[in-house]
Amino acid sequence: SGTTRPMRILHYVQRSAKCGDVLSVISAIDSFCSKVEWAMNVGDKKGEILDAVVLETRPRYVLELGTYCGYSTMRIARLLPPGARLITIEMNSHYAQVAKELFQHAGLDAQDKSAEKRPAGPTCKVELLLGSSSVLIPQLKKKLDIDKFDLVFIDHWKVSYLPDTRLLEECGLLKSGSVLLADNVTCPGAPDYLEYVRNSPRYRSQYFPSQLEYLQVEDGVEKSVFLG
Ligand SMILES: O=C(NCCCCc1cc2cnccc2s1)c1cc(-c2ccc(F)cc2)cc(O)c1O
Numbered sequence: 001s002g003t004t005r006p007m008r009i010l011h012y013v014q015r016s017a018k019c020g021d022v023l024s025v026i027s028a029i030d031s032f033c034s035k036v037e038w039a040m041n042v043g044d045k046k047g048e049i050l051d052a053v054v055l056e057t058r059p060r061y062v063l064e065l066g067t068y069c070g071y072s073t074m075r076i077a078r079l080l081p082p083g084a085r086l087i088t089i090e091m092n093s094h095y096a097q098v099a100k101e102l103f104q105h106a107g108l109d110a111q112d113k114s115a116e117k118r119p120a121g122p123t124c125k126v127e128l129l130l131g132s133s134s135v136l137i138p139q140l141k142k143k144l145d146i147d148k149f150d151l152v153f154i155d156h157w158k159v160s161y162l163p164d165t166r167l168l169e170e171c172g173l174l175k176s177g178s179v180l181l182a183d184n185v186t187c188p189g190a191p192d193y194l195e196y197v198r199n200s201p202r203y204r205s206q207y208f209p210s211q212l213e214y215l216q217v218e219d220g221v222e223k224s225v226f227l228g
């Protein structure tokens, strides 16, 4: 019962990244995961595609499905203007705890929305929700007073990409122009999701070829604009 991989990432960051410097936290995670131990962060190569889509979309409301250690959460949050809100959903309470501690090290203004004691209203940019996406997505409007998302970064169970996208549509959480960006559509792959967004008249979809994080394996992200 030693340490877990997320804990080893956290300890490396706490030892080697500058407090309050989100870029040094991001690059510390990348150097640990490329030199010491692989982990399922979106990584630096696909991360640059994510950055470009965030900058191009200039989103005010962002949803992330699958926090893990919060690497992509931090990549997104650092590019958001004040007043923007980033909701990230994680299923695993240990991953969520590590992510929170990494956000603290990075000086990111983050809040655990699953905690009871919290000030009313969105006092911070990153709001971490603990639970399953299929349960939480239908609660977002009521719980967080959010109407539509401008950008959704999908990076959780690959079999959940399609059902959760359908759920986002049904819950009225997407508007014309909303952007979905899905990680791992080649490896591990999300074939039913790809088939849907590439063939549905309600999406304009584009594939960005890249590589699986920290490896020379083909992967890519799919950007799909909801047309309403
Ligand atoms: O599984 C992956 N990510 C999901 C894990 C989080 C599960 C959750 C479910 C859930 C439900 N509701 C709310 C929140 C959540 S979080 C994943 C896996 C690989 C990979 C692994 C082995 C391999 F050989 C090659 C690639 C690479 C990646 O980039 C990944 O993202």
Ligand SMILES: [Mg+2]
Binding pocket: 040, 041, 042, 155, 183, 184
């Ligand atoms: Mg991924």
